[in-house]
Amino acid sequence: MSPQPDADAPSPTGSEAGLAASPTKMSQAVDVYRRMSRKKGTRRKEIVAAFIEEVGLMKAGAATYYQIIKKGRSS
Known part of the structure; x- marks a missing residue:
């Protein structure tokens, strides 16, 4: 029998779940503007x-x- 996850434990979010933080729309727009x-x-x-x-x-x-x-003023 495999161990059950603890129901009271918080679920991982963001970088804890292995997800990379995506760039903001402003940072993407700044890159486009500069280019x-x-x-x-x-x-x-x-x-x-x-x-x-x-x-x-x-x-x-x-x-x-x-x-x-x-x-x-984008910073």
Whole structure:
């Protein structure tokens, strides 16, 4: 007979369960912004579109993230 897990013991969560913490949408957006802004002539609408496509933001959220990152308040 195999031992039963203790019913009162808390179940593992996050890194305890072997799951790696996923990056936040803001950190993903910062990476996209840095990558795209290195290219000369990249327009705001192209970066916003990349936020929507790559990060999974909605249009309004992508525009807001763009402004926050551009102003340097993303930390």
